[in-house]
Amino acid sequence: MNGLQVLGTGRCLPGRRVTNEDFARTLDTSDEWIAGRTGIRQRYFCAEGETAASLATVAARRALDDADISPADVGVCIAATFTADRRTPALACEVQAALGLPETALCLDVNAACTGFVTALETARCLLLGGQMAGPYALVLGAEKISSLLDFSDRSTCVLFGDGAGAAVVRLDAQAPWAAVFGTRGDGQVLHGGGPDDPFLAMDGRAVFRFAVETVPRCIRAVLEKAGLTLGEVDRLVLHQANSRIIHGIARKLDEDPARFYENMQRYGNTSAASIPIALDEMRRDGQLLPGQTVLCAGFGAGLTWGGVLLRA
Numbered sequence: 001m002n003g004l005q006v007l008g009t010g011r012c013l014p015g016r017r018v019t020n021e022d023f024a025r026t027l028d029t030s031d032e033w034i035a036g037r038t039g040i041r042q043r044y045f046c047a048e049g050e051t052a053a054s055l056a057t058v059a060a061r062r063a064l065d066d067a068d069i070s071p072a073d074v075g076v077c078i079a080a081t082f083t084a085d086r087r088t089p090a091l092a093c094e095v096q097a098a099l100g101l102p103e104t105a106l107c108l109d110v111n112a113a114c115t116g117f118v119t120a121l122e123t124a125r126c127l128l129l130g131g132q133m134a135g136p137y138a139l140v141l142g143a144e145k146i147s148s149l150l151d152f153s154d155r156s157t158c159v160l161f162g163d164g165a166g167a168a169v170v171r172l173d174a175q176a177p178w179a180a181v182f183g184t185r186g187d188g189q190v191l192h193g194g195g196p197d198d199p200f201l202a203m204d205g206r207a208v209f210r211f212a213v214e215t216v217p218r219c220i221r222a223v224l225e226k227a228g229l230t231l232g233e234v235d236r237l238v239l240h241q242a243n244s245r246i247i248h249g250i251a252r253k254l255d256e257d258p259a260r261f262y263e264n265m266q267r268y269g270n271t272s273a274a275s276i277p278i279a280l281d282e283m284r285r286d287g288q289l290l291p292g293q294t295v296l297c298a299g300f301g302a303g304l305t306w307g308g309v310l311l312r313a
């Protein structure tokens, strides 16, 4: 079915750990509110000198080491991010230089916010399938320095996010199941930031919550239908890690046990495009993702955008 097989993963979290109690010292908030409404208990922010590129480079190097492939065989490098350190060059080009990926590699960034990593996976798959890439492997990253867009006096946003990077080395696998479903509902009012008039992230949290619980179950069902699989035939479900209550709401709509959905927002907050690859790396290194297993990944977020894909571990 020409799906993607994951050969290796890596992650990198920055050095400054901030707990809910730390926030409660400077903001009118509490661990009870943040953990109760979101599941989040702590997150990591970049310390002095740490950048989206530095996190991405470490995560990518770990993924290449884990896959045990030579950087020379990477044909595609895609970084999903909405918080690259600068507009140009692309984060993926910085990773190419830092890791010594070949000059023949196609390198580009994808900005689909929290849907970025699944969008990058489908982009990489299509490029590999096209047969024009110089190497058989794709290095797909999600890397964010969201702290650069946070208003640390706004309790309704700053407690939700974190910085981090995750990466996966993938290749085409003729036997791996594949289906991809995407959607866009352009609405810059619900979730936006980083522009001349809105330097900080701003959102209507309730609207994002409703949007996610409405669209993601439909997206997951559509992926399964395309692939001819049932939910029971999928081994692992890895959704974007925005809020534990969103994941539980989605599980309820699918009539599925929430325990089958991986959760790690407790430790990292919402790291946008990095959240799914960070989760994949944790699972792989903890023995929770076994070779040959089928994984369904789904993201949702600013745009508004959503998307779901399958992977073979």
Ligand code: UT7
Binding pocket: 028, 029, 030, 033, 034, 037, 038, 114, 155, 156, 157, 159, 160, 203, 205, 206, 207, 208, 209, 242, 243, 270, 272, 300, 301, 302
């Ligand atoms: O990747 C996608 C990015 N977006 C998201 O992940 C956001 C999705 N939405 C959510 O996760 C939830 O809507 C939130 C966690 C943002 C908010 O939870 P909620 O249950 O929808 O709360 P709310 O927005 O209805 O706010 C309830 C109250 C408000 O006070 P009033 O108006 O009822 O007096 C807020 O001012 O909670 C207040 N509040 C806080 N209180 C303590 C908002 N932020 C905080 C805070 N600490 N940090």
